[in-house]
Amino acid sequence: MNQDIITSTLSGALRAGTPLLFATLGEILAERAGVLNLGLEGMMLMGAFTGFSVSYITGNLWLAVAAATLVGGLMASLHAFMSITLRVNQVVSGLALVFLGEGLSGFWGHGFVGMQAESFSSIKIPFLGDIPYVGQIVFDRDILVYMGYIAVPVIWWFLYKTTAGMNLRAVGESPEAADARGINVVLTRYIYTVIGGFFSGLAGAYISLAYTPMWVQNMTAGRGWIAVALVIFAIWDPVLALIGAYAFGGISVLQFSFQIIQVPIPVNIMNMFPYLFTIFVMLFASSNKMKKRFGAPSALGVPYSREEKT
């Protein structure tokens, strides 16, 4: 009985953590390039809506995922245009994206509430899936969870071992230095902001096509904001992002397990756990001192202009 609860909690943590992981990884790429995109929540909502509606209309899951990813990237390119080309305050532009995503997905999604669409189901990996406990938790999940596993080492390798990753980090740390070495700062920032959007769209699609396969208005329920906090928690590192995302996933499913074993904490309080932890992480990590010590990209949130005389 207790073992069942533990396995279901852990597998739930992986499932709940996957959208957080995607969004966090994407935001890490954007922020490493120096662009702060607070619009994750909006991009995820649009991803969730697009994914669900395309799946409902066409019945093709992969088309749905691709569409959701693209829509996330499209919204991010809007942010990129405003913050990189027009050099609008990145916080303001990101917030605008949140409202845009909430509004559009709520408006267009009205007719889809309560509908049923194709969704992802678990695929058990041969051999690995048969390992007692671990197999059931880790290797009997849907394919998007597996994509999350793969994305982490790939992005880690990309960031730290490839030339493009080195250029990306240089652009976020010191755009002047990158520019002086012939790296196109503007283009780099555009690319990774849009890629960040792809990931957010994918994260949204996961929620509406795998985690809770349906469409409800504002169904991301603040996960975009948790991902923003996770980026800081992870110190802009993909491996720590994995740990953070699954830990937060765990916290958010803990309430169900707690209810089953009847922990005497009111449900409403337990519902607040992920958000309380988010606030805690932000308090801890977002003071300037901490940022300096833990190595946030130095040029994060700072527009770059070559000819600006200071």
Next chain:
Amino acid sequence: MNETVLELTKIVKRFPGLTANDNVDFDLKRGEVHALLGENGAGKSTLMNIAYGIYKADSGDVKVNGQKVEISSPRKAIEYGIGMIQQHFSLVPSFSVTQNVALGLKELGIVPNLPKVRNKIIELSKKYKISVDPDAKIWQISAGEQQRVEIIKLLYVRSQIMILDEPTAILTPQETEGLFETIREMTKNAASVIFISHKLKEVIEISDRITVLRHGKVVGSVKTSETNENELAKMMVGREVIMKIEKKPSKASGEILKVDNLHVMNDKGLKAIKGVSFDVKGGEVLGIAGVEGNGQRELSEALYGMRDYKGTVTVDGTKMKSGNVMDRIKHHVAYVPQDRKADALCGGLSIYQNLFIKAFSSPSMKFNPYFFVPERLRVPSLRLMKDYSISASSVDLEVKFLSGGNMQKVVLAREIGNSSPKLIIAVHPTRGLDVGAEEFVYNVLLEQKAKGAAILLIAGDLFEIFNLSDRVAVLYEGQIIGYSQPDESHLEEIGLMMAGVKNENPL
């Protein structure tokens, strides 16, 4: 030797409100060091930023090796063999030396072969006798070493034309000597160097030819062997310059500033000042020399109460409270900070408001806290503007529209002209100023000294310290490593102390 490798003709570059380059011609021959001399704001850096593709010229031609080219970006410039070391280094602080050298190289492929880059760095550093540690992170190494990394970067891509923008500003005298040797080594290998500076002595020592810019125009181009300091200074400023300030011996009276066992943290929470003790007497100027980043900023901010500290600071017998600026204002301490735009002035406020911003809290003037009568300030402002020859159309002009020199005059007028300070803390008081404004600042400070004020002068330029101070203390890694005499004969000794070598025979 006579082959022209770079030729700029009739370059024009305008920024809003000023013409930075006005029909400038410049050429560079193979194997020579051509110095570009001029005051701050003369347009030297702008011209070279055009040659390096950072700025785009409004009109004019650029020729490399006799071919007309369009240098639209630094990447293009690098392709043409042009490399530039900016005043602010183009290095990524969190990267290692090797990574910084590798950054942006074309040969890298998908996964950079960093060990190969590392080996070549070691090879180059042996060949040109430039000492760098390829594995150190940039933020861990000194400014001098960072500059050597920049040079390695240029050598790595076989730049044949190297532009050095004020390369000696952050070096100790010994490091400067080392840089000059490297430059000579490079020109021996057929590279050409453009050396931007406003320091006459250095230009004469290192260059073969000198072009002087003033207000964006070429004043003249001369062979170094056929000119001298006075002639160059005249070309630079446009009039005769008094090269040496007459320094009267100090009539030091009682102790005004006494600092005992001061400990200060920097912004990162690390120890920046580690147990410093000194005193400054009335009518005396104590110069604090040292390479930037050795605690100068933290020291000055702590003394003026802008930063918390441990230890005691006493002004004229009264113990100051840590982190309390008001305390200093009440005890007639004047402060000329390092960054006049950020720390000294409020750019969006008018001149008269900036002039009196401190008076509201000083005991010297009484103000009605409920009624603000601008006229009460405008009239005395006019007097201050005249006394300090601040050139501006009106006292209502916002300070951000002033030139650097006029801004500094506003700071001095406020800090010194309004009251008679007992102690003046001046940090890099002439940084970024032209020779005329520099003279003015020196005179104001020396005048205050004659009136009996104690002056703590923190500066990077040793000649400034020699010109003004009565004693020199050298700050190294947050400690006063030794004292010396403000005289050129002690240059080597001071240079060694700046590099951290302790003086065995204290005065």
